[in-house]
Amino acid sequence: MELTLLGTGAPAGLPEPDCRCARCAAASGPEARAATSLLVDGTLLLDLTPGPALAAARAGQSLGGVRQVLLSHPHDGPALEVPAGLPSPVRVPDRQELALISGHRVRALALDAPGTGYRVTGPDGRRLLYLPPGAAPAGTPLSTPVGTGPATGSGAGPHTDEPRDGVDGPYDVVVLDVLGRPDALARLREVGAVAATTDVLAVHIGHDVPPGPELHRRLAAAGARAVPDGTTLTVGAPAGPGTLPRRTLVLGGARSGKSLEAERRLAAFPGVVYVATGGSRDDDPDWGARVAEHRERRPATWRTEETCDLVPLLDSDGPPLLIDCLSLWLTRTMDEVEAWDDTLWERGGATALAERVSALVAALRRTPRHVVAVSNEVGSGVVPATPAGRRFRDELGRLNSRFADECEHVLLTVAGVALPLR
Structure with a gap:
């Protein structure tokens, strides 16, 4: 599974428009971030960043192969810009699952805050968890029964042959609001959904923390990291030596x-x-x-x-x-x-x-x-x-x-x- 982060910022981006705070003033170059958006294997798009086609082009990617666009933010979230040629964005109902013709399976997770979380399983079996800003899984992640029917969407169909009971091992990569909801990461660690081998990526990054060394220091202390917009990662590949001190x-x-x-x-x-x-x-x-x-x-x-x-x-x-x-x-x-x-x-x-x-x-x-x-x-x-x-x-x-x-x-x-x- 290949993951491209078209944006890694808070819904308003970083720096925020018309904000004159010291942290926004320092957010330039690789520390400037558009609203968070993830492109999975060129076929699945999780959330939309402003100018998604241009963001994809800057990352050396194309949106031409996207067959599904899923939304995670609450219904009153940021305004959407949907480029011509992209499928209409949809939201999968909580606890329901869809299967794409590309071989990806997506399950919607109930959260403790407005919005929808997604578990994505690639054709290679690698697993990704993506959560919207300010949210954590409701109750025990991965243990809620699936809905009675599949969600609808381009290339979607039912999938019911995967075990549902209990946490079936750690994710390969978790993408979430580490700075805003560190307790969400703690909860995932507690139930075994995040292990030492999990690559924890911080997104929805705003101006609550100074960009640059201080941002990366705080994330390293939590066992997480941030990458610049446009970064492409191979899910399951080693993320480099850990920096978590004992x-x-x-x-x-x-x-x-x-x-x-x-x-x-x-x-x-x-x-x-x-x-x-x-x-x-x-x-x-x-x-x-x-x-x-x-x-x-x-x-x-x-x-x-x-x-x-x-x-x-x-x-x-x-x-x-x-x-x-x-x-x-x-x-x-x-x-x-x-x-x-x-x-x-x-x-x-x-x-x-x-x-x-x-x-x-x-x-x-x-x-x-x-x-x-x-x-x-x-x-x-x-x-x-x-x-x-x-x-x-x-x-x-x-x-x-x-x-x-x-x-x-x-x-x-x-x-x-x-x-x-x-």
Whole structure:
């Protein structure tokens, strides 16, 4: 199966007409994107981009062989431009299926938002999933019974001999709104519809994320990628070496966006365990408000554990861990080893803390889990007035350095911008 992405942008394109935002101003060259449209094997067109014939010509393709045009957007979606000679666009009813004379089979999937998703199976058995912007499969993908009759369209006919029950393995390629609905990708991973071998392509890209390196960095963290308009891919061919790190450390100052960055890096993965090292403080309303803010923006499918006992979590197999944060872990650990008292620090507190840090770093080195950890970056200029304050500053700097040594990715967030350090 061959797939040509005639457009990869949001319905309004990128840059948006008459938009003067900084992100639209930077969207030029390969980062400029027309509305998303996919041409499959030169015979099936999924959605229409403005000037589709010209877009196909720029990609070295022709629309002359197209026998079916399918729409995925809601009925009140963007206006359509249908070139002369193309079949009239149609929408396949949910849970119904059509078979094309080219040997392609298309099944319409019900979604949790307006629009229609399509599963396309090529004559070679390769499988493609395409979702419209802002949508995810309703319920469990691929497990809904097919409709009672075939959809109609050019070259369409019934097809009923394929198994319907359960998820029948991962797709070869998934094309969806990764940035707008990372939870859709998480859901597909959870049911096995997306595996390590699946090529995840981000489309419907608008100006919510800066184009260029930042766009591609965020997608890589989700195990996805974006390609320029006009790119032709062979479905099932290797997409290149994976860039998904197993261990990531996100550093930053107060309100720098470090926690949001860490959460974003795991938003496309199911069953994340959020490890809150700060615990609860019933006598501190401000702390309670901060905790509530974090909880409200986390996906409902994530599980929270309030603990500083990180080594057993790192040593056990399971879903990804988000540890927020190491500075609070250090505070609690320094409490336990009585590191704040100068005399007790000299008599054994320093040794006890070093042993705890070494155990944590060793567990991170051997962990089988996907880990994203958050920590504060302190001591960039102000010298604490007390020995205990200087001790905490120094020990946090050492902890961050040792933790970073074991991480494939290290980022520093400044003013909401994540700067890759490694």
